[in-house]
Amino acid sequence: MSTSYHSDAAAPSSMIADINVEATAPDPRLVADLVAANHILFDQNVVDAFGHVSVRHDKRPDRFLLARSMAPALVTAADIVEFDLDGNPLTAGGRPVYLERFIHGEIYRARTDVAAIVHSHSHAVIPFGVVNAHHLRAIFHMSAFIGTETPIFEIRDHAGDGSDLLIRNGPLGAALAQRLGARPVVLMRGHGVTVAAPDLRQAVFRAVYVDVNARLQVQAIGLGAVNYLTDAEGRAAAAANATQIGRAWDMWKMRVEGKL
């Protein structure tokens, strides 16, 4: 166990100074979508007061956008902060930032194919991170992106016993990214789940459907041996569904805008 994983016991949300580098204004539509993503994830019960969603900066791949530390339901455009991949804020202006911003920075660093990340404690998924008898895997076509297996990040392997289970620094974020590997989902034992995707709408879609999949799995496992999607089915169905994202996003966005 490397002691480099043990940061000073900082507050889970940190008031730290912005680094002194020039920020880059992102496309306002991307910011608006990120705000909507926060609201959708809350409306869909994926996040509660906790959990966060980020998107890679559209103009600089070495930056990402993430709300300041607050409940997702309350996020507005003014709350979106620019970060570098080390998790340093550029535009927080002294407002607290999420302790676990390292989840986002390190995955963006490790995965050039990823442009959006959701970290949640969605309830149906957590049981799959704390048992060995059954593994989270795609049970129906809508969650085919999960594939046939999902890695579990065990923080004890990196921070020993006695951690607070939080990804509170770069080394832990890098360890999580390594465990995620090339996959879209990594479970975090005793904590939650992190979902990665090529764009924001797919990240939100995946965060919703990984939770649905988990709920269906629990029910099915209670009935007996389960006939899951094969690898080949998973790949084919995931490709087909990737073109469906807009239908869900548009409806979810109308709901949070009070138009439905």
Next chain:
Amino acid sequence: MSTSYHSDAAAPSSMIADINVEATAPDPRLVADLVAANHILFDQNVVDAFGHVSVRHDKRPDRFLLARSMAPALVTAADIVEFDLDGNPLTAGGRPVYLERFIHGEIYRARTDVAAIVHSHSHAVIPFGVVNAHHLRAIFHMSAFIGTETPIFEIRDHAGDGSDLLIRNGPLGAALAQRLGARPVVLMRGHGVTVAAPDLRQAVFRAVYVDVNARLQVQAIGLGAVNYLTDAEGRAAAAANATQIGRAWDMWKMRVEGKL
């Protein structure tokens, strides 16, 4: 495995041209009911952003009405498209149509007694399509129409391994219709369920109550051996309940119209 089941990898919703045959204006009240059916199924959590409901054209039995490709919650009368039984649109006007319209066309072709169909991914039902130890069957009188057994459509039997699980062409739709046989419900392994009925209100009723039945079955199975409805009870109760549809429909319709 016949390769005729493997269509070109088209987008799940297709922008295809209307065929050049004359459309027939349906009764506007039937269109209004189909719009309401879409909203009711969403309000009752049978469909989410995905799933669809159709009705056989009131003036031409070789046509059916189905919304263009969109979330059911957002359907309006202007979104209803006329199709022939091969799944060709007559009035889409270039707007995308559901890839899985073949579910509807082929069942209407195979079943002259069916005038409405609901395809959904309703959560409680999906587990019954992926296990063998327990079978979806009527557990209480409100879902007596299910009977004592429900066929499961296994797409691997027709498209081999590696399909995307979607009913993306006529041959697959015909295979599904064959598996449905003369019954009201067919489960689609790793995908969802399709429900058929003699009219639209019964189709919606059945879609709702097949989901309720599945939820009750999961709970009951967890308690022990279940005393299900017999064949005779199923037929008698189904006949009695068929006269009750209006009470549920009227209440559900008032809810989606904001009058309740």
Next chain:
Amino acid sequence: MSTSYHSDAAAPSSMIADINVEATAPDPRLVADLVAANHILFDQNVVDAFGHVSVRHDKRPDRFLLARSMAPALVTAADIVEFDLDGNPLTAGGRPVYLERFIHGEIYRARTDVAAIVHSHSHAVIPFGVVNAHHLRAIFHMSAFIGTETPIFEIRDHAGDGSDLLIRNGPLGAALAQRLGARPVVLMRGHGVTVAAPDLRQAVFRAVYVDVNARLQVQAIGLGAVNYLTDAEGRAAAAANATQIGRAWDMWKMRVEGKL
């Protein structure tokens, strides 16, 4: 099997003529409470479009009040009908009445201590009517009135196989009342539950909490052997809770009146 249990296959809601006896105007506050009871039971998810609640007439113990055949959520004062204990309407005016009004009439006849009855298909309770391994019994103090056992009415014992599971005539209602005995709850296999109480507010309270109890029991049974309330605890807690009804009723009523 006595054939007296087999009525003509009437519609589940019957349009029958009022009997030609003088009706008695009930206290309008009782009618208002009965309307509220209908709405509360729907708001609390005890009934959906189906199920019904009645109260014994305040001026004539040989009459009871029950809505005409309709969804409980939509009931208004004008929909309340007076019945005699044989289930004959006095004030239906040709509007359809519930087929299963015999549940109410026969229990009022058998039980002079009962002044209100709820019949529902509440979801959590139905599994307990279709299994033998576990019995519905009080798991916490709020549902102490259930006691340590709950009878199950098996309609096959009276109408043989092939009934539609409905209490469609006096003899079946009397058989149900006999199975209920002196207890507050009787499960109806493959159908639902009927709850009886000394007054309307307690009937609604019991209908809500029998459903809660069932949900808790299913969870507890999944964890292991359950430490239920004893007979003595049940009686003591039921007596204590009977004085609490007002607190729940008032809050539930405010909700359905849109004041909360």
Next chain:
Amino acid sequence: MSTSYHSDAAAPSSMIADINVEATAPDPRLVADLVAANHILFDQNVVDAFGHVSVRHDKRPDRFLLARSMAPALVTAADIVEFDLDGNPLTAGGRPVYLERFIHGEIYRARTDVAAIVHSHSHAVIPFGVVNAHHLRAIFHMSAFIGTETPIFEIRDHAGDGSDLLIRNGPLGAALAQRLGARPVVLMRGHGVTVAAPDLRQAVFRAVYVDVNARLQVQAIGLGAVNYLTDAEGRAAAAANATQIGRAWDMWKMRVEGKL
């Protein structure tokens, strides 16, 4: 069994006279927070019409604030009553008070570190109070405060069989406090749960997350052996989360104020 535990069979809510000692006006912001706490607990489904939350008086540690006997959803500032640790009201003005105010008084007496208490019948937790095979313990970091074990208060040990399960007097309250010991949570067999915390916001947070933890545990246990938080992880995560309370409280408060 000491007969001192058997009070006269009083009504669960008692109309008793205020004791004749001078009340002390609490900070109005504390009262406002207590009102909000009542509404939040109802909105978060921790309490229904039953259950209560109190806070130690900010000016006098030998007093506490608790609503008069009513549904939490309806509490206003005018309903908050001052009590001494014996459960005697000072400002009830003849309005009924909760029978179980002794839960609060006795825990405040035994625990100088506790400044807020929630008593609820939250549904997910009740099963853990009635089984021995599994124990309520922290399954994820948000409920780390629970630790690795939770005491169960068995009222039969104090009042024998035949009690109504209510903490209806000081001796029973003291027995409950003793069972709680130095911990944050005590389950009450066949009744509910009581949660204690250093301040009101943490008490509400704990009441919500003990319920979430229970729900997750039931799902996980159904999947197999569970990898729970260790003692060390529990302590570290609880300390980290204690700084997060504000984020949840602010969002929950906005919901009950209709601002979200």
